[in-house]
Amino acid sequence: MLVKFKAALAGVVYCLRTQINMAVHLVATAAVIGAGLYFHVQPWEWAILAITITMVLAAEAFNTAVEVTVNLYTRKYHPLARVAKDVAAGAVLITALGAVAVAYIIFGPRLGL
DSSP: OHHHHHHHHHHHHHHHHHOHHHHHHHHHHHHHHHHHHHHTOOHHHHHHHHHHHHHHHHHHHHHHHHHHHHHHHOSSOOHHHHHHHHHHHHHHHHHHHHHHHHHHHHHTGGGTO
16 A cells, blocks of 8 residues: 555656646645635635645646656657647646636635626
């Protein structure tokens, strides 16, 4: 069990070390947590924020896994390799846009938007 946890943690550390977008998402996460504390969001809002943050970070990790897997398979350009990478990146974009919508719904009224 501990070995699997260490392997999973190594994957997270790999993402943090090699993916600038993961660092960007973590900065956004810190900003959201700070805003949540500042505005005293309700417990149900914290739950929504936690789920949203988790989805974005997980999507970025899956994107990294797809990119690494495709790179392992081929270093040459292949249209399907490009599609796989683009679709994985699109999944991150979808979750990030959803996170912006959640932030607007939760923080917008508090900011007078």
